[in-house]
Amino acid sequence: DCNKLEGLKVKLQWARAFGTAHDRLAFGLELWKGILREHPEIKEPFGRVRGDNIYSPEFGAHSQRVLSGLDITISMLDTPDMLAAQLAHLKSQHVERNLKPEFFDIFLNHLLEVLGDHLGTNLDFTAWKDCINHIIDDIK
Template sequence: WNQIYNAGISAGSRLTMGNKIFSTLFKLKPESEALFSNVNVANMSSGAFHAHAVRVLSGLDMGISYLNDAATLTSLISHLATQHVARTGLKAVYFGAMGKVLMTVLPALIDNFNPDAW
């Protein structure tokens, strides 16, 4: 993860990664695209969508950063769960789909990707 998120990559590279993750999700679960209408998913190059992608990647980064701190990680996940409960139409299946998406996108971005680490 550090190779693609924290190792001095450009903001543009992070946006490209975010767009790749979401475009892959929308191919896997096309109906999930409707969940993102409030962040201008119709224009994945828009500032609103880019801001959302950055928030998602930042959340993932925080979770990864606190894997060795169970109390903080639990608090982070609880906070995210609370935010997502309010999302109309959000289904648990989409979280599983996002896991599949990450396992599709990340190997193309990380040298010597180890699926067991994920």
């Protein structure tokens, strides 16, 4: 479970990795490049936003929507009621898209990899696993 201390650590580390990223688009590219290279079947659900070309403006805009969505949830890790409301909203945006639950686990694993590239040994792997698992479990 994502406890209070872990939630605060994740907030801080996310601010370091993403909040100060000079290029948020590049952060998204790193993430999706890894996901879609290893799991090309995930291009299909992203057909409308051009999953076939992650360099397109359509996919770039989508990528920013997802990362901003993640940014919102992480900012709520210390306000559980608001987090629950936001996660219910995100779930409603995903539920009819017929996504496999394992897609979310793949997303989590790749997110941890990109964060590790940015934060090195400052990444609290356990805190991230616990807190992002909580977020992802409530969306999938």
